[in-house]
Amino acid sequence: MRTSLATLTLCFVVLMATGFPFEKKGASPSAGAAKEKRVQYAAWDDVNVIAHGLLQLGQGLKEHVDKTKVQMRDIFSKLKVLNHTVTELGRESQRLRVDGEALKARAQGLEDREGHLLNVTAELREKAEEMQQEKRTMSERMIRLEEKVDSMLQGNTALPDMNPGAKNNSDASNIQLMLEAQSRRIDDLMERIRLQQEKLDKQNVRIRTLQSQIQHSRQMSTPQSSSTQGPVQRGVTEQRDSPVEMAADCHELFLRGETTSGVYNIQPVNSEPFNVFCEMTADGGWTVIQRRQDGTVDFDQLWEAYEKGFGNLNGEFWLGLENIHTIAKEGDYILNIKLSDWGDDSASVRFVFQLGGKDTKYSLFIQESGTFGTLESSLGTDAIPGLPFSTLDQDNDRKVDTNCARHLSGGWWFSNCGRSNLNGRYYQSPPPKQRHQRKQGIFWKTWRGRYYPLKSSMMMIAPAAISQS
Template sequence: MKVSLANLLCITVLASSGTSFPMERRGATTGKEKRVQYAAWDDVNVLAHGLLQLGQGLKEHVDKTKGQMRDITIKMKVFNVTVSELGKLTQRLHEDSEALKAKAQNLEEREILVLNLSKDLQEQTEELLRDRQKDHEKMNKLEEKVDGTMQGEGPEAGNGNHSDARIIQWMLEAQNKRIDDLVERIKQQQEKLDKQNIRIRTLQNQIQMKNERSSLKRIEDEIHLNTSSEQRDSPVAMASDCHELFLRGETSSGLYTIQPPDSQPFEVFCEMTPEGGWTVIQRRHDGSVNFDQLWQAYESGFGSLNGEFWLGLEKIHSVSKGGNYILKVQFSDWRDESQTIMYPFHLKGEKSNYSLHILERRAGNLESPLSTEASGVPFSTRDKDNDQKNDLNCAKQLSGGWWFSNCGHSNLNGRYFVTPAPKQRHQRKQGVFWKTWRGRYYPLKTTTMMIAPAEIENKS
């Protein structure tokens, strides 16, 4: 049976009084004096010592409980600061989204802004997830301490601390739910930004294609106006490729208009080197153009000649059909290491689905992942399956259009990964890769394909 502190003090006082004043009783009938009785001094000392220890233990327990409550209060303040920061972050994301909409008139600026914002948002989301894990660990420790405090308190402490601990536990659970809600909102915002980025790129590609079509129409109109007898008698003809422009004295890389035999004039990007001029047919470096296009787009070309582009199968065929040509491929990895390879090749026309034939492998070059079969390898897209896999459409499996002899050898027109490639193998297959250089499904950073007459090798 437990006794309150006030009652124990009263007993102590009475016991002390008993040691000073003897208790005396006299008989009424006999008249004899009975023996005086005293309280035992040792019992009094034991009782007093026990009371002192009990008081000291209660004081220490109260001090310990106060310290734990102070720690919990401090950690709650830290949680409140975290929630405030998350609120500011959400507000900032909202402001960034509004600013992004305000810049819709300039598609290139909007694209750069969305890419950077998506990358920063992904990093912040990962950091929030790490902070969330730490918060979970902290809250688990706090719950353990609260449960320990509740189990260590006796009935004398009443129900006050028990109720406070339950309130604190409830507040922690509510705080955790608010953090989960904020993280979910951030993920939803990230998905919206990704979708907006895709829409921006699609609009940009459409505008670029319209600009190129209008530019081509303008060139055709100019040629039509210059078909007078005086122009026809002129000895100066339009160059058939970039190397011919180099031989005429052009040494600066950039955009030029050429006219291969039996073809209409069109613009190309010429890469001028000390040994000659190369006609660039493909370039990837930032993922700004979607290369997962259909057959018609790959046949006519798409993208921007000053950025990422595919020149077009019909244009490549018209340039290279006039003689022996060299295919030069340059690519780099994410460590900025680069590689250049060259192969003599022949590209057939539309009737053979633009079959590519690699004639031979040069000494010192990597083994070509493109087929060297005599019949060549036809070009394939996801809407026109010409690959050599009977039970699979390689263009659908890997993304983009390419000369697919086998789905796993090479694909420079695959999906461009701005960030490190995903861990899932079926997603890595869709990337830009060249098996004989960095291995199967290693995502390349940049690629450039260009062609030139075989005579250029004698000057290199």
């Protein structure tokens, strides 16, 4: 721009020079007169117009230069900000890469620890099986010894050349000593089995904790699908479209005209929608909160699983303590329990109940019992003042020196470990012979006894008004 201004100034000087010529010193007058005839002078007005135009052009060029400088300063400022942003993004990308590698390393470490624990658990199980085999061998030897004692008491082993009474007394004394030794060995073996079982229980708790940590780490490193609705929703397909305004429970769906049992989507008050299985009957719609029927789902779960729910709504499942509380918190509800044994006999009982929230450990409060008094005493009497829920990792039962969930199995509203447990282990018929195994099954003591594993159970809830409809 400066070069252009200099060029314009030079042109202006040339024009001025041509407009006002001058004579050289020492020239003759006649020569000057002749030259004056050849030179033509520019008009003063033309010179002023040209000068004025050049001044305006210079002023315009100056303004354009100033504006260009301002724009270039803005561009440089924006480039500086952009460079700073790119640098920050590079640092953030590096930090995220480091965090991702750390998460992967942590997950790998947890998987290694899980594998080690699984190996240790397998070894402990093998030892426990060896002890069980040794115990069976001891039991067989005891049976043989008892048979021998019986035969000797009957005089079958007395020899003719000895006094029968002395012979029997000597053999009886020896057998008594052998029995005492065997009894001590059996007691020692049972103690070893008990210690091994405690170790197995501890290993199982550690394995479940590690599995939960691994799953949490994978969830942190893997984007979650927006369509996932919870643990109990996997493998579930709705049979009908939900109404435009979602119902609060299955009985409300029944009142709207739904009569087919199946999976529906509900939305209790002040809650997110979730799927449930509705059992539609002649008197109303029941929301199923638990079903046991074939043992396909492991109910020996920790507190978090029982709180959120697990299983398949079309098969075996537990709806989740939080979901149950969300449905039943608005008023009195009826808890309907249906049981069946391996002889295809069935029984049921109904309670008016309330379920507390997380702050009460989801305590179950029974207000009044149903019509089946023989079933009622296995849960209703103990739950009238309120029974908190207990699991393997949260001992909330009333038995001071025992964790009922660990002593039995699964999570339940335990009182003193022996009245009822519909979330225990599922045993096919015939049940196991060992008593300590049978009492870990699904049982309702006042119907078939504590040591009878039931074939199926189903727990359903509905508003108390269903009994009046």
